[in-house]
Amino acid sequence: MDPHLLTTFVTVARHGSFSAAASELGYTQSAISQQIAALEADLGLPLLRRRPVEPTPAGRRLLEHAEPLLLRLRAARADVLRTAAGPRHLLRLAATPLAVNPAVAARLARARARMPRLEVRLRTCRAERLAALVAEGHADLGLADGIAAPSDPLRLPDAGPMTTAGVTEEDLVVVLPSGHPLAGRASLRLADLIDARWLQTPLCPLARLRDLVGDGFPAGLAYEGDDVHTVLALAAAGHGLTLLPASAVPGGGITAVPVAAPRLVHRVELLHAALPPGAAAALAAALTLRPDTQDLERGIKDRSV
Amino acid sequence: MDPHLLTTFVTVARHGSFSAAASELGYTQSAISQQIAALEADLGLPLLRRRPVEPTPAGRRLLEHAEPLLLRLRAARADVLRTAAGPRHLLRLAATPLAVNPAVAARLARARARMPRLEVRLRTCRAERLAALVAEGHADLGLADGIAAPSDPLRLPDAGPMTTAGVTEEDLVVVLPSGHPLAGRASLRLADLIDARWLQTPLCPLARLRDLVGDGFPAGLAYEGDDVHTVLALAAAGHGLTLLPASAVPGGGITAVPVAAPRLVHRVELLHAALPPGAAAALAAALTLRPDTQDLERGIKDRSV
DNA sequence: GAGAGTTACGCCTCACGTAAACATG
DNA sequence: CATGTTTACGTGAGGCGTAACTCTC
Numbered sequence: 039m040d041p042h043l044l045t046t047f048v049t050v051a052r053h054g055s056f057s058a059a060a061s062e063l064g065y066t067q068s069a070i071s072q073q074i075a076a077l078e079a080d081l082g083l084p085l086l087r088r089r090p091v092e093p094t095p096a097g098r099r100l101l102e103h104a105e106p107l108l109l110r111l112r113a114a115r116a117d118v119l120r121t122a123a124g125p126r127h128l129l130r131l132a133a134t135p136l137a138v139n140p141a142v143a144a145r146l147a148r149a150r151a152r153m154p155r156l157e158v159r160l161r162t163c164r165a166e167r168l169a170a171l172v173a174e175g176h177a178d179l180g181l182a183d184g185i186a187a188p189s190d191p192l193r194l195p196d197a198g199p200m201t202t203a204g205v206t207e208e209d210l211v212v213v214l215p216s217g218h219p220l221a222g223r224a225s226l227r228l229a230d231l232i233d234a235r236w237l238q239t240p241l242c243p244l245a246r247l248r249d250l251v252g253d254g255f256p257a258g259l260a261y262e263g264d265d266v267h268t269v270l271a272l273a274a275a276g277h278g279l280t281l282l283p284a285s286a287v288p289g290g291g292i293t294a295v296p297v298a299a300p301r302l303v304h305r306v307e308l309l310h311a312a313l314p315p316g317a318a319a320a321l322a323a324a325l326t327l328r329p330d331t332q333d334l335e336r337g338i339k340d341r342s343v
Numbered sequence: 344m345d346p347h348l349l350t351t352f353v354t355v356a357r358h359g360s361f362s363a364a365a366s367e368l369g370y371t372q373s374a375i376s377q378q379i380a381a382l383e384a385d386l387g388l389p390l391l392r393r394r395p396v397e398p399t400p401a402g403r404r405l406l407e408h409a410e411p412l413l414l415r416l417r418a419a420r421a422d423v424l425r426t427a428a429g430p431r432h433l434l435r436l437a438a439t440p441l442a443v444n445p446a447v448a449a450r451l452a453r454a455r456a457r458m459p460r461l462e463v464r465l466r467t468c469r470a471e472r473l474a475a476l477v478a479e480g481h482a483d484l485g486l487a488d489g490i491a492a493p494s495d496p497l498r499l500p501d502a503g504p505m506t507t508a509g510v511t512e513e514d515l516v517v518v519l520p521s522g523h524p525l526a527g528r529a530s531l532r533l534a535d536l537i538d539a540r541w542l543q544t545p546l547c548p549l550a551r552l553r554d555l556v557g558d559g560f561p562a563g564l565a566y567e568g569d570d571v572h573t574v575l576a577l578a579a580a581g582h583g584l585t586l587l588p589a590s591a592v593p594g595g596g597i598t599a600v601p602v603a604a605p606r607l608v609h610r611v612e613l614l615h616a617a618l619p620p621g622a623a624a625a626l627a628a629a630l631t632l633r634p635d636t637q638d639l640e641r642g643i644k645d646r647s648v
Numbered sequence: 649g650a651g652a653g654t655t656a657c658g659c660c661t662c663a664c665g666t667a668a669a670c671a672t673g
Numbered sequence: 674c675a676t677g678t679t680t681a682c683g684t685g686a687g688g689c690g691t692a693a694c695t696c697t698c
Binding site: 081082083095099102103104107110111113114121190196199312313 | 345346387388400401404405407411412418419422423424426427495501504618
Binding site for chain 3: 360361362372373375376377380393394396
């Protein structure tokens with residue numbers, strides 16, 4: 039179970055080919071063959087069926103373990119090295135698309151005003167990659183968003199000892215075409231929409247809704263990107279319903295109806311290494327407003343936690 | 344970051360001695376010295392200060408990562424091997440002390456009656472070890488308990504892909520000496536007890552209460568064992584308050600007052616490998632009652648999930 | 649100076665590359 | 674038969690043990 043062999047194994051499985059893995063990893067085919075053979079000998083089980091190359095049941099099981107395992111290994115290395123690294127003038131922020139809402143953007147602006155010498159670089163990424171980016175040290179701070187019960191933490195993939203803190207919680211709305219029969223309602227219960235057609239997008243994963251509310255939520259059109267504008271256009275055209283934070287929905291062609299029950303919120307969380315580099319800690323504190331510092335917020339009803 | 348070196352590192356750190364680690368691991372002192380040197384060279388950082396041997400800040404950081412990392416590695420191996428192992432006639436169950444409540448015990452009895460050829464071996468262990476036991480394959484099924492908001496999952500340490508399922512949820516009571524001024528109350532709010540003295544025991548970790556309710560809950564006497572009888576005796580004698588599931592509190596010398604707010608329950612969860620060995624899956628199904636099969640339960644008000 | 653960690657050095661294992669053999673579509 | 678994996682074999686790096694060295698209490 040040498041991580042070296044594990045890396046080779048996942049690479050071979052991903053490519054479905056020994057030789058492709060060999061050229062990616064800079065080995066000869068022969069070496070790859072020997073490494074896989076060594077791993078199989080170690081476990082006493084065949085892990086790959088050859089020609090075509092595909093994992094056996096045991097191999098599939100190992101693949102599920104190997105990826106997070108290797109991530110944690112890289113994360114551990116990055117975290118240890120970070121303790122020794124000097125202070126940085128550059129702060130790298132990673133965020134999921136919906137995480138940078140008006141309140142977060144405003145707090146970030148205020149924090150930057152107070153730290154004029156600090157250079158901030160922001161990038162967006164998919165939710166699944168966010169924890170990995172922070173864990174491996176490719177980002178100093180991460181902003182993740184998701185749907186949760188009020189004041190419940192988000193379920194983030196575990197990539198080792200990290201700190202999370204609530205940043206904002208905001209009401210969720212159902213996005214409807216303006217002509218939709220339900221568009222006139224003052225509020226909606228999700229249970230009543232369980233049989234409606236829903237957009238399938240990473241911005242509002244239906245699997246999460248089923249977790250929180252119950253089975254149902256049949257998938258309509260699947261949009262695999264994470265662009266909010268696109269999702270709004272699709273929702274306006276009636277391709278299906280979707281759930282978004284209230285602040286993300288502009289007027290025009292669409293109607294936003296608050297969700298009455300169950301009580302759910304769009305939550306944004308900050309995550310960073312347990313011992314973040316100096317500037318990151320300061321910025322983290324600025325973003326993570328405590329209730330008593332909730333002062334000049336405008337344009338969004340958020341409840342900090 | 345070879346796991347081999349990581350193992351050596353944690354062993355050395357635990358013993359505070361190269362030679363002690365050497366004899367535990369079956370190497371010479373020299374080999375240990377070289378392994379630690381190799382690890383330090385790999386990371387480019389000193390990890391241990393010698394004479395006396397103790398971790399540097401970077402070393403402490405690495406230790407936090409290494410232990411769960413090595414656990415997951417062992418867990419992955421065990422899980423892959425389990426997929427290939429044949430069916431077992433012996434089912435090993437591990438449980439925290441409060442997890443085996445009357446409802447769980449009754450369900451277990453009924454399941455065993457239906458599977459007479461199945462041998463079941465039950466052991467209790469501390470909560471922190473439970474996930475590791477199941478992950479590493481030393482137990483087929485684990486029963487964990489803890490305090491949570493209703494229908495919220497427990498926070499269990501992550502030891503890789505595992506399945507959890509709610510088993511029972513039961514009301515919590517505050518355990519008071521019979522003569523206690525609050526003993527006459529029909530119910531109590533935890534917020535009102537935030538300044539009272541609390542027993543410090545793994546059965547009712549004060550840290551968890553602070554998570555759920557807020558700061559406070561000053562620690563009184565610390566009992567490091569997990570024997571329910573002992574805790575009850577300490578509570579009866581007025582050493583401090585504690586929270587237990589209603590079914591764990593007998594009469595005599597003590598009074599149990601239900602918790603009114605916040606709404607919290609004592610929850611029991613079952614955890615097992617994603618692909619449990621055959622008999623384990625059957626027993627898991629028997630323990631994890633769905634609402635419609637809640638029938639002959641007696642002696643305890645539990646709400647299955 | 650005794651106990652405990654490090655360094656020097658030789659041995660042996662093991663992992664890689666080359667190249668030939670082999671399987672499979 | 675072509676493509677791609679396995680096997681055989683030689684080589685080199687690296688990890689371990691022995692033993693001499695060095696540091697610190």
